[in-house]
Amino acid sequence: DAKTTQPPSMDCAEGRAANLPCNHSTISGNEYVYWYRQIHSQGPQYIIHGLKNNETNEMASLIITEDRKSSTLILPHATLRDTAVYYCIVRVPNSGGYQKVTFGTGTKLQVIP
Amino acid sequence: NAGVTQTPKFQVLKTGQSMTLQCAQDMNHEYMSWYRQDPGMGLRLIHYSVGAGITDQGEVPNGYNVSRSTTEDFPLRLLSAAPSQTSVYFCASSYSVRGNQPQHFGDGTRLSIL
Numbered sequence: 235d236a237k238t239t240q241p242p243s244m245d246c247a248e249g250r251a252a253n254l255p256c257n258h259s260t261i262s263g264n265e266y267v268y269w270y271r272q273i274h275s276q277g278p279q280y281i282i283h284g285l286k287n288n289e290t291n292e293m294a295s296l297i298i299t300e301d302r303k304s305s306t307l308i309l310p311h312a313t314l315r316d317t318a319v320y321y322c323i324v325r326v327p328n329s330g331g332y333q334k335v336t337f338g339t340g341t342k343l344q345v346i347p
Numbered sequence: 348n349a350g351v352t353q354t355p356k357f358q359v360l361k362t363g364q365s366m367t368l369q370c371a372q373d374m375n376h377e378y379m380s381w382y383r384q385d386p387g388m389g390l391r392l393i394h395y396s397v398g399a400g401i402t403d404q405g406e407v408p409n410g411y412n413v414s415r416s417t418t419e420d421f422p423l424r425l426l427s428a429a430p431s432q433t434s435v436y437f438c439a440s441s442y443s444v445r446g447n448q449p450q451h452f453g454d455g456t457r458l459s460i461l
Contacts, residue, residue: 270449270450277439277452278390278450279452280450280451283449325447336390336391336405339388339389340389
């Protein structure tokens with residue numbers, strides 16, 4: 235099973251770019267990388283996902299290394315509302331061909347005024 | 348389009364009581380799942396379903412039962428509540444687990460077992 239490793243916490247100054255790393259060295263060729271965040275005690279919120287190429291949407295950018303063993307989520311101009319726990323997830327297939335999705339402990343991002 | 352709806356939002360039970368946490372989605376999603384989240388920990392998968400009539404166990408299934416009689420609903424049952432089941436429970440759904448679609452989460456049920 236592919237697993238992810240993230241730093242437990244990070245700080246970022248308001249208005250600056252927040253770069254959140256994730257290692258997934260055992261990722262398989264057809265597994266996507268997903269990022270979610272959880273603000274306070276709300277339900278997790280989807281941010282972005284990708285397979286090989288870098289991706290960008292209105293919330294963030296996702297940079298995946300060429301060997302796909304790591305990725306970085308970039309919040310270009312962090313605001314106080316971006317303070318949250320960020321989860322990096324890799325889809326994990328099981329023997330039945332279906333995919334369980336499991337979450338780790340994530341990175342707690344604190345945006346500082 | 349309400350997304351994923353969980354009820355109740357809060358519940359207090361006594362040890363040994365039973366209850367059902369409700370989860371409904373109106374997006375015609377194939378995949379639904381239940382997670383629990385304990386303080387300081389990530390989400391742990393309890394049970395999941397890839398379609399009506401099909402369920403399977405996740406990481407922490409003991410003490411919980413599920414069923415999926417319709418595409419829309421995926422209730423989680425606690426047959427005999429224990430203090431160790433005090434947690435926040437999240438339900439999630441996605442269009443298809445075989446594709447690359449992301450999951451949509453409900454707002455959670457905060458459950459306390461006394």
